[in-house]
Each structure stands twice: as structure tokens, then as C-alpha cells.
Amino acid sequence: MPIILDKVSHIYGEDTAMAVRALDNISLVIPDGQFIGLIGHTGSGKSTLVQHLNGLMKATSGNIYFNGEDIDAEDFDKKKLRSKVGLVFQYPEHQLFETDVFADVCFGPKNLGLSKKEIELRAYEALKLVGLEDDYFYQSPFDLSGGQKRRVAIAGVLAMKPEVLILDEPTAGLDPKGRDEILDQISKLKRETGITVLLVSHSMDDVAKYVDRIIVMNKGSVMYDDVPKEVFRHYQELEEIGLAAPQVTYIMKDLRDRGYSVSDEITTIEEAREEIKSYFTRLVAVRKER
Amino acid sequence: MLRDITLGQYYQADSVIHRLDPRVKLGTTILFIISLFVFDGFWGYLVAALFLAVVIKLSKVPFKFMVRGMKSIVFLLSITVIFNLFLTPGEPIVHIWKLTITQEGLKLAILLSIRLGFLIIGSSVMTLTTTPNQLTDGLEKMLRPLNKMKVPVHEIAMMMSIALRFIPILMEETDKIMKAQLARCADFDSGNLIKKAKSLVPLLVPLFISAFRRANDLAMAMEARCYRGGDHRTKMKPLHYEKRDYIAYMIVIVYLVGGIAAGKLMPVLLGSMIL
Amino acid sequence: MGIIKVKDLVYEYIRRDEEGNVEGITTAVDDVSLNINQGDFVAILGHNGSGKSTLAKHLNAILYPTEGTVWVDGKDTKDDEAVWDIRQTAGMVFQNPDNQIIGQIVEEDVGFGPENMGVPTKEIWERVEESLKAVGMYQFRKFSPNKLSGGQKQRVSIAGVIAMHPKCIVLDEPTAMLDPKGRKEVIRAVRALNDVEHITVILITHYMEEVIYADKVYVMDKGQITLQGTPREVFSEVERLKELRLDVPQVTLLAHELKKEGFPMPKGVLTNQEFVEAFARCIGEVG
Numbered sequence: 001m002p003i004i005l006d007k008v009s010h011i012y013g014e015d016t017a018m019a020v021r022a023l024d025n026i027s028l029v030i031p032d033g034q035f036i037g038l039i040g041h042t043g044s045g046k047s048t049l050v051q052h053l054n055g056l057m058k059a060t061s062g063n064i065y066f067n068g069e070d071i072d073a074e075d076f077d078k079k080k081l082r083s084k085v086g087l088v089f090q091y092p093e094h095q096l097f098e099t100d101v102f103a104d105v106c107f108g109p110k111n112l113g114l115s116k117k118e119i120e121l122r123a124y125e126a127l128k129l130v131g132l133e134d135d136y137f138y139q140s141p142f143d144l145s146g147g148q149k150r151r152v153a154i155a156g157v158l159a160m161k162p163e164v165l166i167l168d169e170p171t172a173g174l175d176p177k178g179r180d181e182i183l184d185q186i187s188k189l190k191r192e193t194g195i196t197v198l199l200v201s202h203s204m205d206d207v208a209k210y211v212d213r214i215i216v217m218n219k220g221s222v223m224y225d226d227v228p229k230e231v232f233r234h235y236q237e238l239e240e241i242g243l244a245a246p247q248v249t250y251i252m253k254d255l256r257d258r259g260y261s262v263s264d265e266i267t268t269i270e271e272a273r274e275e276i277k278s279y280f281t282r283l284v285a286v287r288k289e290r
Numbered sequence: 291m292l293r294d295i296t297l298g299q300y301y302q303a304d305s306v307i308h309r310l311d312p313r314v315k316l317g318t319t320i321l322f323i324i325s326l327f328v329f330d331g332f333w334g335y336l337v338a339a340l341f342l343a344v345v346i347k348l349s350k351v352p353f354k355f356m357v358r359g360m361k362s363i364v365f366l367l368s369i370t371v372i373f374n375l376f377l378t379p380g381e382p383i384v385h386i387w388k389l390t391i392t393q394e395g396l397k398l399a400i401l402l403s404i405r406l407g408f409l410i411i412g413s414s415v416m417t418l419t420t421t422p423n424q425l426t427d428g429l430e431k432m433l434r435p436l437n438k439m440k441v442p443v444h445e446i447a448m449m450m451s452i453a454l455r456f457i458p459i460l461m462e463e464t465d466k467i468m469k470a471q472l473a474r475c476a477d478f479d480s481g482n483l484i485k486k487a488k489s490l491v492p493l494l495v496p497l498f499i500s501a502f503r504r505a506n507d508l509a510m511a512m513e514a515r516c517y518r519g520g521d522h523r524t525k526m527k528p529l530h531y532e533k534r535d536y537i538a539y540m541i542v543i544v545y546l547v548g549g550i551a552a553g554k555l556m557p558v559l560l561g562s563m564i565l
Numbered sequence: 566m567g568i569i570k571v572k573d574l575v576y577e578y579i580r581r582d583e584e585g586n587v588e589g590i591t592t593a594v595d596d597v598s599l600n601i602n603q604g605d606f607v608a609i610l611g612h613n614g615s616g617k618s619t620l621a622k623h624l625n626a627i628l629y630p631t632e633g634t635v636w637v638d639g640k641d642t643k644d645d646e647a648v649w650d651i652r653q654t655a656g657m658v659f660q661n662p663d664n665q666i667i668g669q670i671v672e673e674d675v676g677f678g679p680e681n682m683g684v685p686t687k688e689i690w691e692r693v694e695e696s697l698k699a700v701g702m703y704q705f706r707k708f709s710p711n712k713l714s715g716g717q718k719q720r721v722s723i724a725g726v727i728a729m730h731p732k733c734i735v736l737d738e739p740t741a742m743l744d745p746k747g748r749k750e751v752i753r754a755v756r757a758l759n760d761v762e763h764i765t766v767i768l769i770t771h772y773m774e775e776v777i778y779a780d781k782v783y784v785m786d787k788g789q790i791t792l793q794g795t796p797r798e799v800f801s802e803v804e805r806l807k808e809l810r811l812d813v814p815q816v817t818l819l820a821h822e823l824k825k826e827g828f829p830m831p832k833g834v835l836t837n838q839e840f841v842e843a844f845a846r847c848i849g850e851v852g
Contacts, residue, residue, distance in 0.1 A: 042744045056472060056473065079475050079477070082472065082475050089466065089469065089470045089473065092470065094500060095471060095474070095492075097492045097495035107471075107476075108474040108475055111474065111475035157474060160475065173741050175613045175771040177612060177811070178810070205815065242746045247814065247815035247837070248816075254837050254838075254840070254841050255841060258845065260844070260848070269815055269822065272819050273823060273826065276828075280828075300709075421670060422669055423668065423669050423670065455666075455669050455710075503664075504661075504663070507661055507664035507665065508664050508665065511657075511659055514627060514652055514656070514659075515652070515678040515726070515729065516649055516652050516729065517677070518681065522681075523680050523681060524683050524685060525686060526672075526680055526689045526690065527673070527686075
């Protein structure tokens with residue numbers, strides 16, 4: 001189900017001297033099945049934006065449509081919206097409260113008033129989707145490692161069977177391997193279920209590898225909204241707003257500055273390796289001709 | 291929301307009131323509160339109102355800012371007033387349905403709302419112009435004599451100041467956890483009382499865990515910075531009275547005497563003039 | 566002897582179940598020895614749960630060795646008399662910026678350490694001023710910590726430690742909860758302390774970009790030091806680091822990948838500049 005934002009603005013503390021415009025006239029379409037990266041530095045409005053998508057915050061002006069229906073309409077079922085647009089907050093392990101992992105994951109589907117069988121089935125599936133082994137199911141969530149806790153928390157949202165999954169900084173505080181594992185798992189989940197994923201991050205390196213669209217936010221507005229290659233082309237502008245393109249993008253730029261005609265559309269290490277290999281092949285071919 | 295409460299908040303400004311020793315402000319506030327119960331009659335409260343107005347003016351805190359903080363207390367205030375209005379026995383004035391407003395009730399309700407209103411404004415002037423740290427410092431020093439009675443004055447003051455520092459952090463945390471559970475379709479609003487209480491478990495458990503973790507971290511950080519209780523400690527901002535503090539004490543005494551005198555004398559004076 | 570010397574350190578703790586019965590013993594630090602010289606910038610790397618934070622807490626006498634000895638500036642941390650001297654000599658900055666700021670105004674927080682040490686009032690003010698200036702937070706001295714960004718809060722915490730005039734500062738994952746901008750701010754402040762004030766820095770982290778400037782890097786796994794050397798030496802071991810749940814900067818990784826493909830790239834390329842130089846040499850060899 002697509003989400004459509006039509007000229008959405010949000011102002012904190014409206015009618016006071018300290019009013020802050022957190023979202024400024026945002027229009028976006030989030031179609032089914034996309035893998036989107038939402039990027040911006042702290043305070044750019046990205047967290048505010050995602051809380052609008054599942055109705056936790058209400059737009060000051062403008063409209064948001066889920067599956068063609070206005071989510072701020074009187075008779076719109078907010079609970080159903082939240083089950084369809086699953087939002088995983090930053091440090092989601094802070095929301096765990098049950099005595100065992102399985103019971104915690106059941107919390108979401110239980111709130112939807114499903115049958116016991118359905119609740120447990122969904123919890124089981126969700127835990128499988130995040131790659132948690134069965135051994136942990138009946139342990140206290142507080143005894144797990146940081147990465148495992150986070151998986152449980154993500155499963156807690158997945159168990160509601162959302163059609164859109166929004167993750168706010170899912171890798172914050174994890175070590176490099178833990179970060180890669182979570183991102184790989186999300187990417188796998190995306191492939192297997194076809195769910196729409198919106199990944200909120202301030203790390204370009206993480207996002208570039210996985211997503212097929214990047215939305216860059218700055219001061220409450222959308223600054224860029226395009227495929228990664230096109231967005232990273234503006235690395236100078238990105239730097240000005242406290243973001244940066246992946247390090248490989250800079251390496252390739254440095255090579256070009258030195259007169260080597262490598263491509264300027266590189267955003268991942270794999271691409272860079274292939275490009276350099278092909279550059280050498282081209283070079284050798286040219287030299288042989290001579 | 292909870293964070294609209296300005297009581298207990300500090301308003302940064304450069305004024306005489308801000309510069310006063312916190313002990314003076316604490317003492318004055320206590321005397322002011324006492325005065326509200328000692329004064330009687332219109333004239334006494336007029337003096338109190340004038341005194342309060344002058345202090346607010348001097349404090350450079352916008353009156354609007356103060357009143358906004360009172361919004362959340364208005365509800366409490368109105369309940370007390372309504373109770374007194376309807377439930378005080380005496381000479382009836384008006385009958386509304388089964389309720390009766392009596393002359394005594396009306397008088398009591400007006401008196402009470404003035405007292406409570408002034409009390410809240412008066413104490414918020416103190417908290418708005420004194421940083422919580424100064425306040426705890428002031429308390430610590432004022433209560434120092436209790437140390438001899440084995441009351442851990444320093445520890446109490448330190449606990450208060452830490453609590454004040456963490457209140458906004460824990461409020462924000464509550465908000466976050468609440469939203470995270472709402473995103474899992476939690477329902478905090480509907481159902482009867484028992485169901486509502488139960489629905490708070492997913493909020494309270496994570497909140498307590500987080501509070502304990504923070505307490506643990508903080509204790510470690512304090513130890514790492516050589517904290518070992520109140521002995522051997524020096525102060526970055528030691529308290530000592532200045533000339534203005536003595537003047538302030540004198541003004542308060544004048545105010546107290548003036549207020550009592552006004553309450554007693556003005557009616558007599560006016561009465562004699564009319565006669 | 567260096568400012569910090571650790572010999573055969575073992576730290577064990579007993580795990581208990583809910584009823585308090587002993588479930589087992591975990592060895593968090595397992596036979597670690599190291600020697601850190603005054604003025605060094607040392608980085609300790611390791612994945613979550615590798616024992617690096619436990620080790621760090623020994624350097625400030627927050628934890629005491631089960632076996633072995635830790636000396637800070639020549640003093641044994643097990644010596645009760647020396648605890649306060651040690652904590653003043655080796656200051657500590659923790660991970661969560663919110664949970665280590667005690668004061669409600671920036672300057673009051675920075676003054677907390679000196680107050681505890683019994684420094685005279687006038688000198689506290691001097692120390693607070695110089696410390697806040699050293700981390701570039703002087704203009705925020707009257708602010709409430711709640712109004713600051715994560716990176717700014719961590720800089721205040723660092724100032725709070727410097728105000729105690731330590732010889733050494735231990736930072737336990739100071740950037741783990743920060744955004745990229747905050748991370749840069751903090752690392753810049755830490756490097757300045759080392760370069761300008763010559764304070765010994767021990768930085769515990771799992772962000773690889775942050776250790777490039779270190780004089781020496783220790784990598785921990787399962788409570789032991791498994792790799793050590795200069796950043797270049799450590800980053801040459803790309804495969805080994807990956808096994809240890811760590812990674813290397815993208816530029817190092819790219820050079821490594823190319824080397825695997827048969828390009829004559831050197832080991833342990835740390836910066837873009839180095840990469841471009843190495844690339845130029847490759848081209849030279851082809852032609």
C-alpha cells in the first residue's frame with residue numbers, strides 16, 4: 001500500500017515564540033516494495049517525518065494518505081495503520097519488557113486482538129525472519145547481547161505483519177560485524193517478503209550498499225530524492241550539511257583529480273574494485289595497441 | 291503534557307532577584323507563604339499582591355511565562371475552590387439545582403484561590419530565578435546545623451540535585467518508550483481502571499530498567515571523578531551574604547509588618563473616615 | 566615504567582541466576598599485559614563483549630584485578646590509600662553522554678571533579694575556564710547540558726576530566742552513541758589534548774576511522790589481546806580483523822581487495838592520499 005505525503009509541515013510549539021518548523025512542506029510518494037534510505041544529520045527532521053507515517057505525530061498542515069485514505073480523518077483506524085506501517089525506533093531494545101523473548105514479540109499481535117494461535121504463529125515467523133535461533137526464544141530478553149536484543153525488538157514490530165517497515169538507526173551502537181549482520185538481515189527480509197523498507201540513517205556507507213532510493217533531508221525539507229549514484233554526485237553539498245558520501249566515492253574522485261579517467265558513479269567497494277580492474281584492462285589494451 | 295509545567299524550571303536572566311543568595315530566596319518564600327495565612331482582609335492581600343508584583347517586575351521573568359506554567363495547576367485549584375464554594379455551610383445566597391452557594395463558601399473560595407494562586411506564583415518566582423543547584427546549595431547550607439543530629443544533609447542535597455537533573459531526561463525517555471509501544475499498537479487510553487493500570491506495564495518496566503542503568507552509570511562516573519561524599523569538598527560557587535541580601539531580609543520584614551498592619555489598621559482608618 | 570602498566574591481568578566475575586545461585590564464572594579479561602608510555606595515544610579495539618571496557622575500568626580503579634596487577638603512575642590500584650590519586654591521574658570518560666554529567670549547568674559540571682578533590686574556589690574557576698577552552702566549549706559554559714548535542718555533551722565530559730589535571734585520560738567508547746558530526750568533534754578534541762597538552766590518551770572504540778592517528782593499537786578478543794602494533798600494522802591484517810567482528814576503513818579494504826586480485830598494492834593503506842600514490846605506482850608498473 002503506497003504512502004503519499006502531500007505538502008506536510010510540522011511545527012513544534014506553534015503559537016509560541018519558540019516555534020520550530022521541523023517539517024517544511026514535504027511531498028513524497030513511498031510506493032510498494034521499495035528499499036529507501038532516509039538520510040539527514042541530527043535535527044534534520046527525519047525522525048519527525050517517520051513518526052508522521054504511522055500517525056504518532058499529526059501534521060500541522062498538509063495530508064498523509066495510506067492506501068488512498070487520509071490518515072488524519074476522524075474515522076481512520078490509527079491502530080490498523082500502525083500495524084501496517086511498522087516503526088522500529090532507535091535503540092528499540094529499550095522497549096522490551098516481557099519475561100521471555102517470545103512473549104515480548106507476542107505483544108504487538110496481541111494488541112491487534114488476534115487468536116492465540118495466530119499470535120504465536122506470527123511471533124514465531126517474525127523471530128525466524130530476524131534470524132534468531134530457537135534456543136533464545138524462552139530466555140529473558142535482558143540476558144541477550146545487544147545485537148540479539150535489537151533483533152527481538154525488530155521482530156516485535158514484524159509480528160504485526162506490516163506492509164511498510166521503518167527502521168530508525170537500526171545499527172546505532174552496534175560493533176561493525178553486528179551492524180553488517182543486522183543490515184544483511186534486513187536486506188534478506190526485504191527480498192523474501194517484498195515488504196517496503198525505509199531505513200533512517202546518518203551513515204552513507206551503510207545505506208549505499210543496500211537501498212535503491214535515497215531521500216536526503218535538511219532543515220525539515222527534502223534536499224535530494226533519487227537513486228544513490230545521483231545523490232552522491234552532490235557530495236560537496238552533502239558535506240556542507242554535515243553528511244558525506246561513502247569514502248570510496250572520494251577515492252575515485254581523488255583518482256580522477258590525478259588524471260585517471262575512472263567512473264564518477266561509484267558508491268560501494270565492489271563497484272570500485274570492478275571499475276579499477278576494468279580501468280587497468282582498458283589501459284593495458286590501449287598500451288598494447290601502441 | 292508534563293513538560294509544560296514551569297514550576298521547578300529556571301529562567302535565565304540577569305536581575306537583582308537572580309543574584310540574591312538562594313538562602314534569602316528560600317527564606318523569603320517561606321515567610322511569604324506564612325504571610326498569606328497571617329494576613330487577613332482585603333488590605334493585607336493588596337499589600338501581598340503589590341509585593342509580589344514588584345518582585346516579579348524586578349525578576350525580569352515575563353509574567354506570561356509564569357502564568358503558562360500555572361495552566362496545569364489551574365485544574366487542581368478549581369477543584370479546591372469548587373469544593374469550598376458548594377460545601378461550606380452558612381448563609382445561602384444562590385441555589386443551583388441541588389447545590390447551594392453560601393456567603394461563607396463564597397468568601398472562603400475567594401480567599402483560598404487568592405492564597406493558593408499567590409503561593410504558587412510566589413514559589414515559582416523562586417524556582418524561576420534560582421538554578422536548582424543554587425537551591426540545593428542553599429538548602430544544604432541552611433540545614434547544616436542538622437548535620438550534628440546525624441542527618442545526612444549533604445547527601446540529601448546531592449540526591450535532590452541529581453533528581454532534578456534527571457527529571458527532563460526521564461520524561462523524554464518516557465515519551466520515547468510510550469511511542470515505541472504505541473507503534474506496537476499498545477493502548478494506553480481505553481478500558482477500565484484495572485486494564486489501564488495493566489497497560490502501563492510495557493511502559494514502566496523499560497522505564498525502571500533504564501532508570502537503574504542510568505543510576506548505575508552515574509554512580510560510576512561520580513566515583514571516577516573522585517566523589518566521596520561531602521567531607522573535604524570545596525565549592526565552586528560558595529555562598530556568602532552580600533549587602534543586597536541583608537537589604538532583602540529587611541524589606542521582607544517591612545513587608546510582613548506592613549501587611550499585618552494594613553490588614554488591621556486600614557478598615558479602622560477607613561471606617562473612621564466614613565464616620 | 567610507563568604511566569600505565571598492566572601485568573598478567575585477569576578479571577573474573579560470578580554469574581548468578583535469579584535465586585542467586587552460582588551459574589558459572591566468566592573471565593572478562595584473560596591474562597592481559599601492557600605498558601603505556603606518558604604522552605602516547607593508544608587505541609584499544611574490540612567487538613562488543615571482547616572485554617575492552619572491563620579492561621578500561623581497571624585503569625581507573627573502578628574494578629580491581631582478580632589476578633595480576635595494574636599500576637597507574639607507579640601506584641598499585643589495589644592499594645586503598647592510592648585510589649583517589651589514581652582516579653585523579655587517570656580520568657575516565659564513559660559511553661553515554663547523559664549518564665555522566667552531574668551538574669545542571671555546564672560550568673558546574675566541569676567543576677565537580679575539582680570540588681571533590683578539595684581544590685580552592687578560585688583555582689576551580691581557573692581550571693573550569695581552561696578545560697572548557699581546551700575542548701572548545703567555553704561559550705556554552707552557562708548552558709544546561711540538556712540543551713547540548715551529543716558531541717557537545719561528550720566534550721563537556723572530557724573537560725570535566727581535564728579539570729582534574731590528569732596525566733592520562735581513558736575514553737570508553739565515547740563516540741558509540743553519537744552521530745558522525747559528534748564523533749568528529751569528540752575525536753578532534755581528544756587529538757588536540759594529546760598533541761597540545763601531551764595528555765596520555767587511551768581510546769576504546771570499535772570505529773576504525775578513529776584509531777588511524779593512534780601511536781599504538783591493541784585489538785582485544787575473548788578478554789585477550791590478539792593483535793597489536795601501529796595502525797598500519799594492525800590494518801594490514803584485514804582478514805584477521807574481519808574474523809574478530811571488526812572492519813577496516815573503506816580505503817584500506819579497497820586496497821586489500823585489489824591486492825587480492827593481483828595488483829601490487831602495499832599492505833595497510835590508511836588514507837586516500839596513500840591510496841592514490843600506491844595506485845600511481847601500480848600504473849607505472851603496468852606501463
